[in-house]
Amino acid sequence: xxxxxxxxxxxxxxxxxxxxxxxxxxxxxxxVIGKDCKTCHDNGIKQFxxxxxxxxxxxxxxxxxQTARSEEDKWQxxxxxxxxxKELPCQECHGEHQPKQPMCNNCHTFKFDKHKK
Amino acid sequence: xxxxxQISHRRRQLITGGAALAVTGLGASLAKPVSxxxxxxxxxxxxxxxxxIVVGSGFAGMSAALQAREAGASVMVVDKMPVFGGNxxxxxxxxxxxxxxxxxxxxxxxxxxTMVADMLEAGRGMNDVEMLKLVCHGTAESCQWLTDxxxxxxxxxxxxxxxxxxxxxxxxxxxxxxxxxxLVKAAKKRGIDMRTQTKLESFIKDDQGRVTGIEVKAxxxxxxxxxxxxxxxxxxxxxIMATGGFGRDIEYRKMQQPKLTKELDSTNHPGANADxxxxxxxxxxxPIHLDQIQLGPWAxxxxxxxxxxxxxxxIATYPRGIVVDARTGKRFFNELADRKARADAIMTRxxxxxxxxxxxxxxxxxxxxxAQTLDWGLKYNVIxxxxxxxxxxxxxxxxxxxxxxQVESWNKAVDTxxxxxxxxxxxxAMKLEQGPWYAVRMWPKVHYCMGGVKVNTRSEVLHxxxxxxxxxxxAAGEATGGIHGASRLGxxxxxxxxxxxxNAGQMCASSKSIMLKQV
Numbered sequence: 001x002x003x004x005x006x007x008x009x010x011x012x013x014x015x016x017x018x019x020x021x022x023x024x025x026x027x028x029x030x031x032v033i034g035k036d037c038k039t040c041h042d043n044g045i046k047q048f049x050x051x052x053x054x055x056x057x058x059x060x061x062x063x064x065x066q067t068a069r070s071e072e073d074k075w076q077x078x079x080x081x082x083x084x085x086k087e088l089p090c091q092e093c094h095g096e097h098q099p100k101q102p103m104c105n106n107c108h109t110f111k112f113d114k115h116k117k
Numbered sequence: 118x119x120x121x122x123q124i125s126h127r128r129r130q131l132i133t134g135g136a137a138l139a140v141t142g143l144g145a146s147l148a149k150p151v152s153x154x155x156x157x158x159x160x161x162x163x164x165x166x167x168x169x170i171v172v173g174s175g176f177a178g179m180s181a182a183l184q185a186r187e188a189g190a191s192v193m194v195v196d197k198m199p200v201f202g203g204n205x206x207x208x209x210x211x212x213x214x215x216x217x218x219x220x221x222x223x224x225x226x227x228x229x230x231t232m233v234a235d236m237l238e239a240g241r242g243m244n245d246v247e248m249l250k251l252v253c254h255g256t257a258e259s260c261q262w263l264t265d266x267x268x269x270x271x272x273x274x275x276x277x278x279x280x281x282x283x284x285x286x287x288x289x290x291x292x293x294x295x296x297x298x299x300l301v302k303a304a305k306k307r308g309i310d311m312r313t314q315t316k317l318e319s320f321i322k323d324d325q326g327r328v329t330g331i332e333v334k335a336x337x338x339x340x341x342x343x344x345x346x347x348x349x350x351x352x353x354x355x356x357i358m359a360t361g362g363f364g365r366d367i368e369y370r371k372m373q374q375p376k377l378t379k380e381l382d383s384t385n386h387p388g389a390n391a392d393x394x395x396x397x398x399x400x401x402x403x404p405i406h407l408d409q410i411q412l413g414p415w416a417x418x419x420x421x422x423x424x425x426x427x428x429x430x431x432i433a434t435y436p437r438g439i440v441v442d443a444r445t446g447k448r449f450f451n452e453l454a455d456r457k458a459r460a461d462a463i464m465t466r467x468x469x470x471x472x473x474x475x476x477x478x479x480x481x482x483x484x485x486x487x488a489q490t491l492d493w494g495l496k497y498n499v500i501x502x503x504x505x506x507x508x509x510x511x512x513x514x515x516x517x518x519x520x521x522x523q524v525e526s527w528n529k530a531v532d533t534x535x536x537x538x539x540x541x542x543x544x545x546a547m548k549l550e551q552g553p554w555y556a557v558r559m560w561p562k563v564h565y566c567m568g569g570v571k572v573n574t575r576s577e578v579l580h581x582x583x584x585x586x587x588x589x590x591x592a593a594g595e596a597t598g599g600i601h602g603a604s605r606l607g608x609x610x611x612x613x614x615x616x617x618x619x620n621a622g623q624m625c626a627s628s629k630s631i632m633l634k635q636v
Contacts, residue, residue, distance in 0.1 A: 048338050072492065075290075083206045083294045089199045089313075091338075106387065107207065107422030109497040 024097050026116075032057075040096070054090040061086070067114075076110050078102060161321060163330055163351035166633045167191045167310065169625050170331060170352040171359055172317050172393065175205030176293065176611055177594025178359030179300035180259075180618030181625070182309050183266070188626035190354060192309045195331075197316035198339055198388045203361050204595070205614065206297040207386060209428055210288035211277070212611035216257040217286055219274050227284050229253045236609060239279045239455040240567075240602020243406065248600045248617075251574050252609075255616035260286065263615065267299035273487075276436055276545055277607035278414075279455030283545075285608040291428050291489045293611065314338065314345075317393055320356070320400050320590070321349060328356050328400070328589035329633060339388055351633040355625040358578070358592040359618060360393035362566030364410070370563060373408040383563040384413050384423040394596065397570050402590070403581040405598035406568035411605055412561035414459035417499055418475055419558055425494035426557045430478055431607070433488040433555070435459075437547045438480025439527055440559060442466055446510070446519030448527070449476075451539040457604035460561040477513045479556035484547055491555060503554045513556065524549050565605050569598035576621035591625050593617040 025033075033039045040053040064080035075082035078093065081104065092103045094116060102112045168190040171182045179201075182192045196203070214220070215232040232253040237244055264270070269289045276283040288295025305311055316337040321330040330352050334345030363369050364385035370377045383389070398404055415435065417426035434440065435452045440463075442449055450462035466474045485491050494500030503509035506524060510517035528548045530536045536543060570592050571579045577586035594614040601609065 043336065047336070048344060050336075082290060082292055083202065083297075084200045085298060087200060092199050105421075107420075107424060109420055109424075109499075 026096065029096070048091065051089045051091065054094075058090070073110075076104070076108075078104060078112060078115075161323075161329065161349070161351075162634045162636045163349045164636055165193070165348075166330075166351035166353065166635045167193045168352065168354045168630065169193070169357060169622070170195065170350055170355075171357045171622075172196075172331065173203060173359035173361060173594075173596070174201040174297075174301070174311070174313075175203035175359060175361055175594060176296065176614030177361075177596070177618035177621070178203075178357070179205075179297060179304060180615045181357045181359055181591075181593055181622035182304055183300060183307070184619040184622030185357075185626040186304070186307050186309055186622075188623060190626040192304075193312065193350065194304065194309060195312050195315040195317065195333060195350070197314065197337055198386070199313055201301050201311065201313060202294065202297040204364075204384075204386050204389060205293045205611075207423060208293040208384075208610070209423070209431065209608075210290055210292045210295045210611070211275070211285050211431075211608040212256070212260060212263075212287070212296075212615070213277070213280065213284050213606065213608040214256045214260045214286050214612065215253055215284055217260055217274070217284070219270070219272070219286060220284060223274055223283075225274060225283055227282060231281060232256070232284065235279060235281050236601065236606055239457070239604045239606045241604065243409070243602030245405075245571075245599030245602075247574055248572070248597075251620065252600060252613045252616045255620070256612045259612070259615045259619060262619070263296060263299075266303050268296050275432070276453075277431065278435055278453045278459065279604075279606045280608075281542075287608075296611065296615075315348075316345065317360075317396060318347070319396055321351075322400065322589075323631075326588065327631070328352070328587060329631065331356055351635070352589070353630040353633055354628050355589045355591055357576075357618075357621045357625055358393060358397060358570075358590070358596050359594050359614075359621075360596045361389055362569070362595040363391040363394060364389045364563045364566060366390035370410055370566075373568070374410050377410060377563055381412070381561070381563050382416070382418075382421065384416060384427070385563070394569065397578060397590070397592070397596075398581075400590070401580045401582065401587060402578045402592075403571040403584075404568065405571045406602070407566070407598065409567035409598075409601075409603050410563060411456055411565040411567060412460035412464075413564035414456050414463055414559070414561050416560060416562040416564075417557050418473070418560040419499045420497065422562075424499060425490040425497065426499050426559075428490040429485070429488045429494050429500055429555070429557060430559070433480045433485040433491070434478035434557070436545050437484035438478060438549065439523070440476050440478040441515065441520065441523055443474055443477050443513055443515050446515045446517075446523050448523060448539065451536070451541040452478075453541050455604050455606060456564075463559055463561055473560055475558040475560050477515060477556050478559050479509065479554055480547075481549055481552055481554050484549070485555045488555075494557065495555075500555055500557045503556065504552045506552070506554065509554045509556055513558070565601075565610060566595060567598065567601040567603065567605055569596045571599060572597045572617075574620075575624045576617060577624070591621040593621040 171194045174196040270286045274283040275285040316334045335348045337345035364383045369391040415427045415430035578590040
């Protein structure tokens with residue numbers, strides 16, 4: 001009986017540990033969404049969500065305004081940039097369960113100090 | 118944000134991957150590609166059917182789509198990347214135009230024949246002359262076509278390396294985005310179905326060997342090959358391939374040119390690989406000039422990709438400055454030669470261990486006055502400023518006396534109007550007399566694949582064995598081979614992409630429709 005309990009405890013512990021590792025979530029999203037995975041995962045839990053999930057709460061035009069830059073650097077605005085305008089998908093630069101780097105840095109050395117990975 | 122197809126989970130899953138890939142009897146017996154047998158047309162049911170499917174959303178793809186739409190065809194554009202524009206939206210936005218209004222205003226007498234001759238010389242005579250003529254004949258009219266779609270050009274004509282006279286127009290943005298974004302906007306407005314994250318997997322053909330559509334992964338997340346769901350899209354009139362080159366595909370480019378290792382960065386976007394080219398070859402498309410891969414001689418090792426140095430060097434250093442070996446302070450090539458000659462020359466600058474010794478290109482404030490990326494280059498420390506030649510020499514460890522001697526020698530050549538050392542054209546050459554100086558380290562990057570599939574002047578893809586068109590398959594832009602020969606002249610990719618894209622769109626739209634079934 002004691003052995004059985006020990007095995008169960010170990011198994012459960014591993015499962016919990018695995019779970020915790022698999023679903024890193026931003027603090028802000030934890031607060032707002034909690035544990036409801038389907039809020040974002042509109043294509044099923046094992047698929048990447050569509051950008052519509054992000055846009056449920058975040059407005060593309062508002063973001064472009066928030067990250068606007070001075071005239072000289074105007075087109076370095078990550079949310080309204082020279083090459084793609086406002087049409088760069090959110091998930092190209094922002095990852096929920098794994099950090100991501102700004103796509104612009106594939107070619108440019110721009111500074112994105114406030115980037116939320 | 119980008120337009121996305123809403124995935125319908127109620128639709129039944131289709132058979133996956135190569136199972137739908139059909140081949141002609143001839144292709145099957147000779148090439149034995151991994152594929153199923155031919156499927157009679159009446160048995161294929163597509164998830165969606167349009168008149169024309171364009172694969173790729175760069176200059177060629179967007180030009181094809183809009184031209185076809187103008188002719189009344191229903192058009193779908195698919196792109197595997199999360200954004201439209203491919204390499205086109207990140208390029209320098211410069212277009213070679215023979216006979217532009219701006220040339221006429223500036224008293225520049227150009228002609229189609231002159232442009233053909235320039236491109237033939239750069240291409241080392243390897244060009245497909247019929248396709249070359251088609252492109253050169255189309256530049257002036259296509260320039261106007263772009264202007265009508267909202268493209269804005271700088272108010273001066275430029276002279277790029279290898280061209281015998283000034284004929285380059287450039288967008289005010291100094292980027293191909295100045296062309297792509299108006300075209301994408303116009304496409305959406307005119308009802309073209311624009312889809313990102315939709316990756317071509319294979320072609321679908323009928324039992325006569327005609328391309329009737331494509332199998333794709335919709336909702337694909339490049340480069341995760343296991344993402345996405347399989348869909349079949351039918352094209353009544355044809356599929357136009359505008360999928361660009363393979364400059365980022367290290368394995369494939371090394372296969373064609375062993376020296377193009379990962380040591381060399383590329384100016385290309387991450388998706389520039391050989392996948393689509395291979396699919397065309399699998400159904401029998403004739404490849405041509407695949408080993409002719411161009412390096413961009415204006416790039417800097419101090420930044421990634423195209424960066425800020427490329428425009429600075431194109432506009433300032435090469436036409437209005439000089440490039441010197443950092444160890445000797447001496448020039449070592451004609452700074453207005455074509456890209457191949459310049460890149461080859463720069464790549465010779467190596468130490469005893471074969472490691473690059475980056476040459477230094479520089480000019481002064483007057484020479485750099487039109488360089489739009491100068492401020493950015495300085496801000497990010499790619500371009501450096503020096504008030505005196507001594508200071509410049511110190512920054513880059515160039516022997517100061519030798520550098521000053523070279524500048525004096527260059528100024529004498531400008532006075533005499535002749536570069537007896539390297540034969541540089543001197544029409545636009547400028548004396549370098551006072552600082553401040555602006556300089557950059559130079560090293561080429563993989564830029565453009567001259568090779569691709571063989572097309573005829575109707576932009577139809579030709580079969581390897583029969584030399585006849587593969588019915589229903591068209592191609593345009595960098596995905597095709599032959600037009601540029603061994604070396605593409607600067608600013609001719611935009612010209613070629615737009616002209617051949619429009620040609621493909623027009624020819625495909627005027628072809629007959631076939632009946633296709635939809636789910």
